[in-house]
Each structure stands twice: as structure tokens, then as C-alpha cells.
Amino acid sequence: MMVKTFSKVLVGSTALALIVAGCGNSSDTTTSTSSTAPAGTTAATAASKKDVTFSVIYATGDPATKQAVADSITAFTKANPHIKIKDLSETTTASYLDFIKTKDAVGEFPDLIEMRDTQLFADSGKIAELPKDLQSLFDTVPQVNGKVYNAPISLPAPQGIIYSKKAYADAGITEEPKTYADFIAAQEKLKAKGISPIVVGGKDIFHWGFWINKFFMDEMLAQDPHWNSKRSAGKASFTDAGPMKAMTLFTELFTKGYVDKGFMSTADNQTASMLVTGKAASLYSGPWMFPQIAQADPKFDFGWYPVPDQNGVVNVVGLAQPSGWSFSANAIKDPEKTAAISEFITFFFSKNQYANYLKIASAIPSTKEKITYEASPQLQEVLTMMADPKVVKTLQINSFWGDDQMPPTWRNWFYKLAQDWLVKGDFSVDYMKKADAEWDAAIKAMNK
Structure with missing residues (x-):
């Protein structure tokens, strides 16, 4: 058989630590308010904060990744009840780019968007530079027009x-x-x-x-x-x-x-x-x-x-590319929305929550901090290949x-x-x- 026996892999170039054993318990990857919410955003303190709502769009073509993002949004709003997220994403047979253009045409361009065509929307002034404190979560994010617009949801995955x-x-x-x-x-x-x-x-x-x-x-x-x-x-x-x-x-x-x-x-x-x-x-x-x-x-x-x-x-x-969570140019003008979206992005990439996302989506982490999660044998094969210098x-x-x-x-x-x-x-x-x-x-x- 062509199936190989796979070993544990450490891919330094992607700041990825994979642990095959010891991560199977759901308590290791399930979000909890106390362990994953950024400081000051727990349910106990959120009630005293002013209510704020922002809209979001993300790609829905892949069911596993769609579920992973949806779970992250649910976990965040549970931990931060004063923040409401209006999900504008829909299942559609149209391309993701065409879907976003349609939303923009009807006045529903989101506050937060999973951006894939960064150059296009940066040139049109629709998205804003990623705040510096969020840029620090990642090792390298390619610049477009001399600016960083994206918080990369994960590193590019090979096919x-x-x-x-x-x-x-x-x-x-x-x-x-x-x-x-x-x-x-x-x-x-x-x-x-x-x-x-x-x-x-x-x-x-x-x-x-x-x-x-x-x-x-x-x-x-x-x-x-x-x-x-x-x-x-x-x-x-x-x-x-x-x-x-x-x-x-x-x-x-x-x-x-x-x-x-x-x-x-x-x-x-x-x-x-x-x-x-x-x-x-x-x-x-x-x-x-x-x-x-x-x-x-x-x-x-x-x-x-x-x-x-x-x-x-x-x-x-396999090369880094400018894609990921991006602020709209309008949202960044609103201090309350900017703060709420920043809290969400910080939460999304927090250690336990991000590990849960990566496990569900079988994705490759983009954060500067090493993330530990359970990987399937097939994903280990992918990572072994990606670590091959040839x-x-x-x-x-x-x-x-x-x-x-x-x-x-x-x-x-x-x-x-x-x-x-x-x-x-x-x-x-x-x-x-x-x-x-x-x-x-x-x-x-x-x-x-």
C-alpha cells in the first residue's frame, strides 16, 4: 500500500506545533469564556459596556471552514453579549467576489470581511489598514500599496x-x-x-x-x-x-x-x-x-x-498572500465598531479558540504564537510535504x-x-x- 506511517511534525517556517497525542479531549479545544476571551470582555463585565453591532461576511463554500468560523462567532458573542454580529454570509452558487460586489451594490458592504481580493478593494478604498496592535499577532503579512490590510485567517493550504x-x-x-x-x-x-x-x-x-x-x-x-x-x-x-x-x-x-x-x-x-x-x-x-x-x-x-x-x-x-480578516473603510471610522471588531479578531486568534478553529477546518496556523491541536494523519502528510525543501x-x-x-x-x-x-x-x-x-x-x- 502507498499509505505511509506518519510521525509528529514540527514546521518551523509556519510556526506550527502539531501534537498527535494528548489533544483529543474536547476540553483542550473547546472555547471557554475564562480561558479565551480577551481581558475585559468576559460575560461578567460585558453587561456594563455599551451595546454595539457590526456586520461580517466570510466565504461559505467549504462546509467545515464555514462551521469553524460560525462557531468562533457564536463563542465570541456568548462571551461578549454586548457585541452583536450581523452575519451577511449566504450560501450561493455565485463566486465569492461577485457575492461581495452584489452586497456592496445594495449598500450591504460589511464592517468586517474575509478579504481575498485585497488589491481590488484596497485600490477602490473599500477596506482599511489593519490596526498595528493586530498586525503584531502575525510573523509576516504581505503589504498591498505599502500597507497591511489583512489578519490572515490561516496560511495558504496546498491542494x-x-x-x-x-x-x-x-x-x-x-x-x-x-x-x-x-x-x-x-x-x-x-x-x-x-x-x-x-x-x-x-x-x-x-x-x-x-x-x-x-x-x-x-x-x-x-x-x-x-x-x-x-x-x-x-x-x-x-x-x-x-x-x-x-x-x-x-x-x-x-x-x-x-x-x-x-x-x-x-x-x-x-x-x-x-x-x-x-x-x-x-x-x-x-x-x-x-x-x-x-x-x-x-x-x-x-x-x-x-x-x-x-x-x-x-x-x-504555499507562499504568504494578502488575505484574511479586513476592516471596511467605513467601520474603521467608528471607534466603537473598531474596538468591537478588534476584540473579535483578538478572540478569534486567542490560543484555545484558534486551535478549535484550526482543528475543525484542518487549517495551517498563521499566528506568531505556536498553536497546538490534534491533526489527522492526512493533514500530517500535507505538513510533511510542505516542510520538504524540494x-x-x-x-x-x-x-x-x-x-x-x-x-x-x-x-x-x-x-x-x-x-x-x-x-x-x-x-x-x-x-x-x-x-x-x-x-x-x-x-x-x-x-x-
Whole structure:
């Protein structure tokens, strides 16, 4: 079997301490008012404080992370009854960026927001610099326009293949793929057994970024982190060899029968069920899926591995990026809201509370303080891989900022373009010419 025996891991670069044993007792991670609330915010003293309300929006596409954030909000308001939090987040099939834009258009831009497109909203003046005392909670947070706007909820998590150990064993796959060719050979073995090798949650637009970015990172971004700025300057093109190879490999994954045929109607939150029920052998996603899979079937035996490129190099998301909790520009003008939001952020990252969040979400901590929590064997595999110096850490095409920022509207447009050529089965250089034209038009619109 390809499953390894995992040991305890200490990843110094992320200030992470993982303890496999001794953290299973729920009392170690459950929030309590006395142990996790910042000084002066306990229930006993909160009654004397003036009532204040602030609104919040956070991404809800991943059920485990959504629950982890919701639990943090509930714990905070219980410890601080004078502070009310109006949750504006909703389950939607629209992209997170489009959802935020819609809220802004109807006058519901939140006071506190999980910000992912920091450059866009910083440039438009919608978000404010993170207060200095909150910046001190973290080792490093990238600046945008010379300022820190985000309290990073967690460090970027890599994506890889989450697979059924039984399906792989039945297909005779006994070791991890060392090259992309090995990976394809494994998919052929699974297909020969009559099982869909990979399930893709293509009904949700964000899910398309997983595989598309895997190939963009392999063929462009890992080698040239300034590819985006070169594209914007007309010095690179999607018709170049790297992007063409990336999307050719992406397309072949679907056209050669490695992806379950129902990808256009499968939602991201259905992929775990398809995996545990044996309708697919694997899915490509991040560690946030581990709790969802375990919840779907606690006895389901699954593993995880990164997908190497054709040269056997592993390129994964792993560099710090400007994302996380951000104050709105309007909220920061209100001293009472600013104080309440600051209390919430301090509470969110307090040792016990943050450990609880990380455990539920299978996330990688971002705080300067080392956080101890129970990690699954699959998450340990992720962390072991991230600590490997041979692994190349990079960013997705939409995660860069400054001169390397991707035009924000281009991302979902391109995801839909990819769907179009997959459904029609006619991928060609003409589609990539359209990608260049759309990028140029978006850059022109941004510069008006």
C-alpha cells in the first residue's frame, strides 16, 4: 500500500506545533469564556459596556471552514453579549467576489470581511489598514500599496489528490506517482476497473480554479512569479508554449475519461459523498475537505498526495498572500465598531479558540504564537510535504498583487471559457487568443 506511517511534525517556517497525542479531549479545544476571551470582555463585565453591532461576511463554500468560523462567532458573542454580529454570509452558487460586489451594490458592504481580493478593494478604498496592535499577532503579512490590510485567517493550504485507499489498492496502485506520467498511469488503472478516477465539483465556479491553477503553476507561475505582469505589459501571451501546455494537459484530464462525466452538475459539497460511496476514486482539493470526508463516513480510509509535474517536481500553493480578516473603510471610522471588531479578531486568534478553529477546518496556523491541536494523519502528510525543501511554493494566478495582479474579472470569465471548450470538445489556440483579448480589455478598464 502507498499509505505511509506518519510521525509528529514540527514546521518551523509556519510556526506550527502539531501534537498527535494528548489533544483529543474536547476540553483542550473547546472555547471557554475564562480561558479565551480577551481581558475585559468576559460575560461578567460585558453587561456594563455599551451595546454595539457590526456586520461580517466570510466565504461559505467549504462546509467545515464555514462551521469553524460560525462557531468562533457564536463563542465570541456568548462571551461578549454586548457585541452583536450581523452575519451577511449566504450560501450561493455565485463566486465569492461577485457575492461581495452584489452586497456592496445594495449598500450591504460589511464592517468586517474575509478579504481575498485585497488589491481590488484596497485600490477602490473599500477596506482599511489593519490596526498595528493586530498586525503584531502575525510573523509576516504581505503589504498591498505599502500597507497591511489583512489578519490572515490561516496560511495558504496546498491542494492534492484525496483518494480512496481501497480503490487504489483494488486497481493495483502501490506507490505515490513520482511524475505526472505516473499519475496518469494510475488513472488508467482506475478507469480500467470501471470507476471514475476523479470527481470534479464543476457546478461551483470556484472549484474550476483547483485544476486550472495546478497546471498554470506547473507550466508558468512556479518558474516565473511575474508572468502576470508580463502578460499585462504584452510581453507574454496565453498562446505561448507554457500556457498552451497547461491547458492542453487540463483538457486531456477531462477528454480522456479521467474525470467523472457529471462534472458540470456536481457541486463541490457533493464530491466527498461521491468519494466515500465509491462513485469516484479521488478528488483534487485541499485539507479543508478532510473533516467533511470524515464526517460523511468516519470509517472511510483515505489518503492524500500532491500531483507532480512532468519532471517530477511538486509545485503547490504555499507562499504568504494578502488575505484574511479586513476592516471596511467605513467601520474603521467608528471607534466603537473598531474596538468591537478588534476584540473579535483578538478572540478569534486567542490560543484555545484558534486551535478549535484550526482543528475543525484542518487549517495551517498563521499566528506568531505556536498553536497546538490534534491533526489527522492526512493533514500530517500535507505538513510533511510542505516542510520538504524540494517542494516549490508558489501562488495561484489570482493570488498575486501589485504589478502582478490578475484583472479580477478575468478569473471567472476564464473558468467559464474552459467549461465552454470542454463541453464542445474543441480546445484550440483560438480560445487562448480570447483569453489574451479579455485580459487586455480588463486591464484597460482597470486603468481608466
